[in-house]
Amino acid sequence: MTHDSEPEVVGDGIYIPATDDDMKSEDLIDHKSSLHFVMNNSQTAVYSSNDDTFGQEFTPIDCELEELLKFEDHFTQGERSDAVVDTTVDLGKLNPKFEEVTRSESTPVGGQIDQSGDRKEADPLLEPAESEPSTSTVCASWKPDFSMLKGEICLDNLSVRELHATFKATFGRETSVKDKQWLKRRISMGLSNSCDVSSTTFIIENNKVKKKDNVEDCNSEDKNHNKNSVTGHEGRNVTGDNNTSLGDSQTIQMEGHYSGGNKTVQSATPKHYIAFEDDNQGNKRVRKPTRRYIEEVSESDSRENSGRLVSSVKSSGNGPRTRVRPVHNIQPIRKPLATRQDSLGGSWVEIPYVSRIRRGRPRENFLTLMPCEMGTTERLVKKAHDGHDPQSDNEIENEECKVTTAAGWLQHPLIKESGENEQYSEQSADLNNNSDGGNVNSYADIDSDDNILTVPTAKGGMRRKHHRPWTLSEVAMLVEGVSKYGAGRWSEIKRIAFATCSHRTSVDLKDKWRNLLRASFAQLPAEKGVQNSKKHSSIPIPAPILLRVRELAETQSQVSPDLKAVKSGSNINDIRSGFL
DNA sequence: TTTAGGG
DNA sequence: CCCTAAA
Structure with missing residues (x-):
């Protein structure tokens, strides 16, 4: 729907697919429930989903969902107005004319749903960008090129050099690491992250990306769908000029299954993630680091940049009383993606800063902003x-x-x-x-145990999230x-x-x-x-x-x-x- | 814990 | 609003 207007948007979120939107989705998905929202005009939007067909089934009502998301957020605008991705949505607009609103409003953060949902024809590879890099950004011009991936990936057979190439293809950047093990791990991780290997068609096993045989749910329509998409992706991958060709001898190919732009959600925990760091875990599913994880690391790395994953994660405890205070959060949306260095798996990699938008259950407390007087x-x-x-x-x-x-x-x-x-x-x-x-930007739930405490201000300052006018x-x-x-x-x-x-x-x-x-x-x-x-x-x-x-x-x-x-x-x- | 003041 | 020093 809106993809026409921004076809050049290159997803770069591949580093960290676990976005807040994922989390949102997670809520929706994991509960396998249908959400009914009653709009002003008493229309009811229904969103139902299941894990495997999220992207596909979503399409018909994506607009509505998008609206719903806005809708939901909208109510938070009074006191936590930053919460919304697009604050210009007016309640009055939440009327029959969904399309209009949708079209006229941009939803930078809601991109996850927005993009893949809306664009069923669009590139499923496009990771919803944390920010939509406008022009020159560190990784704006890159997106993973999996088009050459077919069949099985056997990283073990690759030379370091090839691994480098693969790495680049996967992450869109070079690496100087010579450690094969590390490269393999990172690549498979990257692949799993971007392709949802773990939860869908692929599994990673001993550094091999394998296709599950017993998976069929998303093969029929999905296959076509994705194939087309992949092709389209290739064609549009204009900016990926420096994508390293893997060479003819490469066996790395992937029969694309991209679960609708990474719709599938992983409730990854740092633990899981770390577990993956250990080689040879057989069938253990790969988890990608959650945004939470990233944020936390991003916080902790400001003080201890050598922090081991374990320690950083654990130290930032999720205890009820723990007040996580992100140091760098929230880059203004639409600004060039900011990245930070982080030591993952032993080497420094770039990880985009993520904005903590809102996490956890869908907001159900949109009236908090109401002043005391507004009783009715x-x-x-x-x-x-x-x-x-x-x-x-x-x-x-x-x-x-x-x-x-x-x-x-x-x-x-x-x-x-x-x-x-x-x-x-x-x-x-x-x-x-x-x-x-x-x-x-959004306010996080003000009262949630873990949430964002500060929000960028127009003037560049940071306003505390806890601020209640x-x-x-x-x-x-x-x-x-x-x-x-x-x-x-x-x-x-x-x-x-x-x-x-x-x-x-x-x-x-x-x-x-x-x-x-x-x-x-x-x-x-x-x-x-x-x-x-x-x-x-x-x-x-x-x-x-x-x-x-x-x-x-x-x-x-x-x-x-x-x-x-x-x-x-x-x-x-x-x-x-x-x-x- | 509560106050007062700085950030 | 948050943090801290003092009381």
């Missing part, structure tokens, strides 16, 4: 939740926040009023922020709390006023107060631009609240001398009387 929808949707997802808790909390608010923390109708407005602008501001830079009601509660207990009694305020909002810690309150303070005094001299001049992309705090903050600050002598000087210039009492 929230409640409705809440029903859809399992209730055990941590996110759900937050929603409950949010709702409770709201209740609390209504219960009396907010005694100033005026504030409340402007609050409503602000809610809106707050969210839209957030949305805008996230889509403006052209890089759209303060809603006005929260701010109001904070203010009230301060007025009641005094600034500094954060734990008290937390305990009382924010008892139900567990996601705000006392430290958060303190920080927020600090900000409020700053804001209130900073904006006062102007005294007119007020909240509308939200140049700072953050929540525009309504003037009334800011005034209150100032007042409280004064009362509690929190005002720094210089600020005092500033503020003394304006007549607070007038304003104050107006609101209180």
Whole structure:
């Protein structure tokens, strides 16, 4: 569908096929379930799949799925708007006109599904690119050329030189490693990665890529399909000019089975992966490193570049309380693929940085972003939740926040009023922020044990993933709390006023107060631009609240001398009387 | 643990 | 928002 517009896109994800999208797919696939999504227009999209025919069966509804993915993400845009690959999708568009939306929107990350699903005619070899290299990239111009692979691969018979050639054909780059064993391992690994050897038609056995005899599921249609595709691939492999010819004597050929662009998912664990490092494991299936693995290594290699696989993986433990903090994550989509060096199997190889988009279950908590005040929808949707997802808790909390608010923390109708407005602008501001830079990234599940904590900002900065914009009601509660207990009694305020909002810690309150303070005094001299001049992309705090903050600050002598000087210039009492 | 302040 | 030093 969209492939016409970007035929030159060269997949380079072959290094690390296990993308987040895989993970997504994994969810879908492994559960062997059908997902029903109800769209706005009450259309129902159904996605069903099974492992072996993912790509093929997917086609008819891929658009919808794509939409679904967006759809799903869309709901996260408010508070975690970065989450979406394409933030421009409007809910209103999730209507009958799927195609339109699909066409007009690009889905950089959703490429996995997008590309292979959409392009049934397209090149199945194209690994969905982590980023779509626009022009010159380290590996932009390369893609694995398996077209010469037919039959069985017997790496053992190859000379080092041949292995080099094969290596290049497989990975698209040269290697200087002379170790045959290593080369063989890497090649077979690469092959397995790109062809889904392990889970489909091929198995790797003693450095041989063999075709399973007993596999037939995907032979009939798939064969044709893939053959065509392979051919097409060859033809389009314009950029692969330096693909090393393996020579006529080569026996390396592969009768293509590419499970629909690597659709099959492997829930590879580092363990498995490492296991493969050992030679001669008979029929053990090859696992490819998960993105998780890569990320972790990528994290750890910044400090210990000699880190053994085992150690890096293990040390980064997946313990519930472990907070993985990726050092380099997320390259803006569409930027040249960034790679890093990593020692795999004993040599340094390039591995693309991966962006942690979102992993794990499909998001089911898209309403978290809803401000506390928005009760109705929230409640409705809440029903859809399992209730055990941590996110759900937050929603409950949010709702409770709201209740609390209504219960009396907010005694100033005026504030409340402007609050409503602000809610809106707050969210839209957030949305805008996230889509403006052209890089759209996703928030991971905020509460998932392991998730991304930072997200690139349009300005290049990294914003923390955990950032949950303060809603006005929260701010109001904070203010009230301060007025009641005094600034500094954060734990008290937390305990009382924010008892139900567990996601705000006392430290958060303190920080927020600090900000409020700053804001209130900073904006006062102007005294007119007020909240509308939200140049700072953050929540525009309504003037009334800011005034209150100032007042409280004064009362509690929190005002720094210089600020005092500033503020003394304006007549607070007038304003104050107006609101209180 | 809670506060305060720096990053 | 996160981290840490202090209390």
